Amino acid sequence: LPERSRACVLVQALAGVRAAEAQRLTWQNISLEHRLITISAGTAKTASRRHTPICDALLAWITPLHRGTGPLVQNPNTLRRDLAIARCKALITKWPQNALRHTCASAWCCLEADVARVASWCGNSPSIIHAHYKALLTHEQATAWFNVRPPASSAGTVVQFSVAAC
Numbered sequence: 001l002p003e004r005s006r007a008c009v010l011v012q013a014l015a016g017v018r019a020a021e022a023q024r025l026t027w028q029n030i031s032l033e034h035r036l037i038t039i040s041a042g043t044a045k046t047a048s049r050r051h052t053p054i055c056d057a058l059l060a061w062i063t064p065l066h067r068g069t070g071p072l073v074q075n076p077n078t079l080r081r082d083l084a085i086a087r088c089k090a091l092i093t094k095w096p097q098n099a100l101r102h103t104c105a106s107a108w109c110c111l112e113a114d115v116a117r118v119a120s121w122c123g124n125s126p127s128i129i130h131a132h133y134k135a136l137l138t139h140e141q142a143t144a145w146f147n148v149r150p151p152a153s154s155a156g157t158v159v160q161f162s163v164a165a166c
Contacts, residue, residue, distance in 0.1 A: 005082040007065045008073045014058035016104035016122050025072040044123055052121045060149050105133040110142035
């Protein structure tokens with residue numbers, strides 16, 4: 001992905017933020033110091049404020065991208081185009097809505113003992129987390145998901161992700 005779209009995709013993949021919420025985020029919502037993303041009530045699908053953690057991998061990716069102020073996404077149409085091009089280059093034909101968020105939530109469920117905590121981070125109820133995200137990944141897959149780090153130079157880098165069967 002071009003740098004202009006990378007942060008939005010990263011917060012979906014490594015912080016479990018819904019695609020529409022990520023597009024409404026500003027850089028002020030992302031605190032590297034506190035390692036938290038604040039999803040305000042006006043930004044959240046559920047109209048309820050929540051915080052989601054910034055894991056080590058997300059911190060490594062987003063620190064050099066952080067602009068301090070302004071929107072995370074300058075142009076949603078450009079983001080959609082960038083994603084379509086990236087998926088085409090990666091030969092990904094099937095891309096469910098919020099696929100990155102769902103994978104993140106599934107990985108959290110595998111690694112966290114507290115489903116209520118995962119539900120809080122996702123802005124869902126524990127029953128939704130149990131029904132849709134629990135026991136979908138192995139511990140190794142979940143660990144690998146959160147261990148993706150940028151190389152010394154991320155320009156032109158392709159990061160391979162394996163896709164779990166639906």
